[in-house]
Amino acid sequence: MDAGQLSFEQYVRDRKVSLSRIAYLLTGDHHLAEDLVQQTLLKMAGRWRHVVASGDPDPYVRKALYHEHVSWWRRARRRAEVAAPAVDRSMPDSTDPVAVAVAVQQALARLAPRQRAALVLRYFEDLSETQTAEVLGCRVGTVKSQVRDGLARLRVLAPELADLLEVQS
The missing domain is CATH 1.10.10.10 (Winged helix-like DNA-binding domain superfamily/Winged helix DNA-binding domain)
Structure with missing residues (x-):
């Protein structure tokens, strides 16, 4: 199936584990990783036609995942810092x-x-x-x-x- 015909649902089924692994390594927390993947995929769902029209959706989604993570840590930096775990x-x-x-x-x-x-x-x-x-x-x-x-x-x-x-x- 070419990328132009790839449904959003199929993409999520195929790539959720890989995206979750990336998110976990970025956040260091399973729950935050799940939230990061969900938030990113929610944003991708609304523009899926544009995403697949550009060809391979993986680079676009990875970039969106990273940028969502960056905006999270920028917001967190503005809040009071919490002690790091042992x-x-x-x-x-x-x-x-x-x-x-x-x-x-x-x-x-x-x-x-x-x-x-x-x-x-x-x-x-x-x-x-x-x-x-x-x-x-x-x-x-x-x-x-x-x-x-x-x-x-x-x-x-x-x-x-x-x-x-x-x-x-």
Whole structure:
């Protein structure tokens, strides 16, 4: 089925899990991730014909998801800050994928939102630097510096993930 004939309902069925994963990595919270995906899809539903007319809807929806997240953290920054949750800094068992996933999620939560978004799009969504720049609405050089700085920050904030971070460099 070509993108022009793709119904909104079918797109949501096919991509909701992937969009939820991106949203979770951006927000660090399952409930906020669900809200972020729902809010983004609600906005997409009203313009679905325009979205599919442009071709592949994935880049458009990812960009909308990211921009919705940005507006959330901008609003949150204006409100009083809430104390960050306690972080487990013990070394994750590298043979336990759940422990590694939790450690990565906690480490990502400690990054600045733009660094977190750049890392999520590059390494979890496997987008190219150019595609990531398009989603974030910035230049490729900015993506490169956000990824570089994000990885460097993770090395300081989460030394327990050093082996995993070396693979990504």
